[in-house]
Amino acid sequence: MSQLVEKTPSPRTRKSIYNDLKELGVKKGMTIIVHTSLSSLGWVNGGAVTVIQALMDAVTEEGTIVMPSQTVEISDPAEWENPPVPEEWWEEIRETMPVYHPDYTPANFMGKVPEVFRTFPGIERSSHPSYSFTAWGKDKKHILADQSLEWSLGEESPLRKLYDQGAHVLLLGAGFDSCTAFHLAEYRVEYQDVITKGAPMIEDGERIWKEYKELEFRDELFEDLGADFVKTHSLSAGNVGSAKSYLFEVKEAVDYAEMWLNLYDRRKSESL
Template identity: 30%
Template structure:
């Protein structure tokens, strides 16, 4: 479900144009109340179901928030197309959504590690970095305000 976007945008593993309509006709519809999170794990899926949580309408990259700022409107939007469920029927629809650009997240992490001590520990075969989430989020917000146009 994590790639529920129009095949014309190229998200379906470079599907051939002759197959686009077949994909549109058969791709499962997104329903933000029913469609499980994709590739995020059990914690994200549980959080999505917490009473009072707010999930975005984005069929392929939805986000979920809780608390007084959960409905904070985004500043940048774009138009995308996806299969969605309306009145129990599956339809392809154009919709406005938050513009999400995660291309610089790796750079944000690198700059954060230059600015702060970030200890790493091994858990099994994985290297895990330990940091305070609020500190990281505050750093990322300032970084984006400074480095994004």
Template identity: 35%
Template sequence: MGATGTAAGPTVTSAELVDGLRMVGLGRGSEVLVHSSLSSFGYVDGGAEAVCAALTEVCGTVVMPAGTWDLTGLPAPPGMVRPHNAFWNAETWPDFDERLSKATSFRIDLPVDRWLGKIPETFRQISSPFRTEHPLFSYQAAGPAAERILAAQRLDWPLGPIEALEGDVLLLGVTHTSNTTIHLAEQYLGRSRFYRYAKTADGRWLELPNIPGESHEFDAIEPVLRSATKEVRIGKARVRRIPKQAVLSATRKLVEADPAALLCTDDPTCRCAAALEQRLVSLGQRR
């Protein structure tokens, strides 16, 4: 580690970030989908900017989530109920209209949802020249494959950029509960396909299909992916590189063996219950 430090531990330097990324096998030919937590590293000299710089220095193409749910998201309109959708409706149209007026219209320059962390927002500000225009579930990217990957997103297929990625998932100090590639595999199997709603302009809203659901049980996939995972510690952060195809294959294997795999089964109010019903319908076991 670096020579200086704080009460939180030694300082993580830019050189250590670069070296750590290279140690998991990343290079200029890499395409990576990054999920991250800045605080997981401890103190980073240069903060989120240093992490973004290390990623773009080491990797060829870097992709990150850039969703705006906290700003643009809406309840379902009154009476609009989709099967196994696990979402709440505004009680009345005046209530819906009030929420619509308070929400933010999607713009390409909106901040990234705070839940996604500081690194994606910093990446948007200083690194990423491209961002998709999905009003809930946008992605951003930098590098030679950025435009090709982002062009795969449609309003009815928000996970298209993951599908187009020819590379790896990179978990920077986060668990598989942040691994949206698992959601893509679920959706291939007819599970975790939800309708959600967003404000697109003043007085205008849109219904958006194939929004993924819960992920709080996704760490159960870790033993299945262990042999495919390359791992290193950078500061306090557990950094893992997993091939995208390995994530898709492992998820398929688990869900085909058990429709409830990677879902919670003890809370009937959770979206996991609706996702399971969707899978059973796809298998012809429900109507």
């Protein structure tokens, strides 16, 4: 018997997960950006498929489900650290790296639920080669349209549209280090470290290596940021299956993150 089965008091099913989502506050017609840790839910009968079906049951086609489907491996090998590759490989990797395609490029490092969600009927995906999103439901086309190449998680990204639309973040067993919405705040703070990134793309029928400007993201701060967010705000919290889960507004999270990051940077500057 697996450890996951041993730790699960009863099977998690489409109906039980749906009931837990409704108890947490997920409603028909809601727009949610979802981050999941499938194993945290306990033993789920049907795995990722069941979780996705329960989410769709909860928001219905009158709502919208969004998930990050990032492909960070489509990037300059000079940046790679986990693991790095020899410098003498870099040029050949750039020349032969497959171009991102929304239909079949896998989201290799996002977990089981986002990768399975990507393949569901009715799913659409945004165009960014490294920082794409997938979506299902009423407003999917609007949310995914016109994501900019530069500043990919900023003011011309699905995150800004979720912010403006009154969407919610749903963390299903995932930590605040997974809260992609916090990145939007990074474009609104005083301190910004701008870097150059690259990816293969097709322009005018030709494959080229395209460079673009981006921020050096500071995901390593998000757990502490999230812990303070929980302490200072009344979030909807509860268990979905066995997973500690949170539901909160994108706008509330981004506004708090902007304040928190500015304060963090000022304190760091004063301590130098």
